Amino acid sequence: MAVRAEGSTIWDSEGRAYLDAAGGAVVVGVGHGRASVAAVMAEQASRLAFAHGSQFTTDVLERYAAAVGPHLPVDEPAIYPVAGGSEATETALKLVRAFHLAKGETDRWIVLARWGSYHGNTLGALDLSGRKPLRRPYEGWLGRFRHLSAAYPYRSGDPGSNALGDADELAAELERAIEAAEPRTVAAFVAEPIVGATLGAVEPPEGYWPKIAEVCRRHGVLLVADEVMTGFGRTGRWFGMDRWGIRPDLVIAAKGATSGYVPFGFVAASGAVYEAVREAGPFVHGFTYSHSPVGAAAATEVLRILEAEDLIAASATKGERLKSLLAARLGRHANVGEIRGRGLLLGLELVADRESRAPFPRSARLVEAVARECRDRELLVYTGTGNANGIDGDVVVLGPPFVITDAELELVAERLGEAVESATSRV
Ligand SMILES: Cc1ncc(COP(=O)(O)O)c(C=O)c1O
Structure with missing residues (x-):
């Protein structure tokens, strides 16, 4: 149960602090708690x-x-x-x-x-x-x-x-x-x-x-x-x-x-x-x-x-920074097909095979597992499915508030990296 939010963080009723790398459903630009x-x-x-x-x-x-x-x-x-x-x-x-x-x-x-x-x-x-x-x-x-x-x-x-x-x-x-x-x-x-x-x-x-x-x-x-x-x-x-x-x-x-x-x-x-x-x-x-x-x-x-607060420019520069952090953390992962997007609208397409771009079968529910692993690490991401052929396909979408700090951007990349590694290792 969400009870409070500020900046890029949402707290639940048990005191867990989630880093909101999705801005909810890619909604929150100026940050929570204004x-x-x-x-x-x-x-x-x-x-x-x-x-x-x-x-x-x-x-x-x-x-x-x-x-x-x-x-x-x-x-x-x-x-x-x-x-x-x-x-x-x-x-x-x-x-x-x-x-x-x-x-x-x-x-x-x-x-x-x-x-x-x-x-x-x-x-x-x-x-x-x-x-x-x-x-x-x-x-x-x-x-x-x-x-x-x-x-x-x-x-x-x-x-x-x-x-x-x-x-x-x-x-x-x-x-x-x-x-x-x-x-x-x-x-x-x-x-x-x-x-x-x-x-x-x-x-x-x-x-x-x-x-x-x-x-x-x-x-x-x-x-x-x-x-x-x-x-x-x-x-x-x-x-x-x-x-x-x-x-x-x-x-x-x-x-x-x-x-x-x-x-x-x-x-x-x-x-x-x-x-x-x-x-x-x-x-x-x-x-x-x-x-x-x-x-x-x-x-x-x-x-x-x-x-x-010049937040449009912040979205551009922080987006570039997050994209390079993701590339460094996940760019060579066998199941990361593409890291893309502009500003603070970024996407990660997950695939079973990088060479052929073959998706995981929907029955694997990979992106759901990634989102769960993120949540366990107090990170919120947004997800999509069916992008590859209308049924299969897994994408993680990131859209944090533009006030996200550099330290938080590093946490996003680190936690998402761990979540992807953990989820894909079990599929
Ligand atoms: C591109 C786009 N159009 C329309 C909508 C629908 O907006 P709402 O959920 O506010 O009805 C969304 C929501 O995600 C969207 O991303």
């Missing part, structure tokens, strides 16, 4: 806790929108605040449709996404996700969206992987999918700039994003970047897309926006999308807990801390 975030939330809650989005906007929300705008990789952004990533994904899909309707392009229904992706657990967002182990129990309810290959160089061409590793091939595949559909029926392409937990911090091949963005623009297909995990400094830049200078039409954000202090997220739409939808109006949508003043207060303070 009294100033709690204070602004309390102040906002006692002044105005709730005003429904259909009736009011609030000063705190407007101030947040103005403050976050310049950091977003979106031209003339407007935000639609919600209570988390899945809601933001659903909202983005509806905004895409509302935009095309506003433009009179009523046949644009088709949404393209990728295998090896995650966009949320509500049924629409799950359907968009290409994460097979999560889809499998609900297949009969899914199938509205089309999935293209994962941009996953390490597994390019492997049987069952649905992965390609060449930017030209991936862009050509997108172009073929758009052209194979009736002309002007594709509405959007949705993807994570760097794939988070599903594949374990996988970056696309060089040149991928500029090529993909160009194909989308040429066909009037909206580009939607899911930055729920990569946003707010996680990859060492404000947003994942900043690494390639790409300006999507819509950006989905959550997690790091409030660093876990309160459920909050948003969709950012470009001015062009926003104006078209607003003029055609009304955009009939909303949740009870969208437009939360308390959420906006927490997000504003988190933004201030990220800026004041």
Whole structure:
């Protein structure tokens, strides 16, 4: 039972101190136990806790929108605040449709996404996700969206992987999918700039994003970047897309926006999308807990801390440091296929054989054993399975708070090293 947290540590009810190398579910950027975030939330809650989005906007929300705008990789952004990533994904899909309707392009229904992706657990967002182990129990309810290959160089061409590793091939595949559909029926392409937990911090091949963005623009297909995990400094830049200078039409954000202090997220739409939808109006949508003043207060303070303490740069440098510590500790281990990622979004892919990249069978439940071994050593990590072929595959994902100290980074590498050695020796 978790009872208290500070910095990069969570204490349980028995006094054990866990080093949170996962930031929960890759959520906590500014660190645990920030009294100033709690204070602004309390102040906002006692002044105005709730005003429904259909009736009011609030000063705190407007101030947040103005403050976050310049950091977003979106031209003339407007935000639609919600209570988390899945809601933001659903909202983005509806905004895409509302935009095309506003433009009179009523046949644009088709949404393209990728295998090896995650966009949320509500049924629409799950359907968009290409994460097979999560889809499998609900297949009969899914199938509205089309999935293209994962941009996953390490597994390019492997049987069952649905992965390609060449930017030209991936862009050509997108172009073929758009052209194979009736002309002007594709509405959007949705993807994570760097794939988070599903594949374990996988970056696309060089040149991928500029090529993909160009194909989308040429066909009037909206580009939607899911930055729920990569946003707010996680990859060492404000947003994942900043690494390639790409300006999507819509950006989905959550997690790091409030660093876990309160459920909050948003969709950012470009001015062009926003104006078209607003003029055609009304955009009939909303949740009870969208437009939360308390959420906006927490997000504003988190933004201030990220800026004041230069935590985006910290994520970049500490990420590099952790990556080299991991390479030194585990880089030659027979079951470590790849150590990858950017900033403090790092992944470790575990394999049965480095040469062939063969995964462990799922029945071995390797990554579960690694996570257990980590926990025994008071280290928290995040995990993913099914990355190799939809069933097999084991990835460990690291996403600690950006305030993690150098000494703690060394502990992460040491404890994870021991956990991997111990778990693999018993499989
Ligand atoms: C890339 C991405 N999109 C969407 C989501 C869903 O967000 P939430 O869990 O807040 O609904 C997640 C959550 O892990 C995510 O990583």
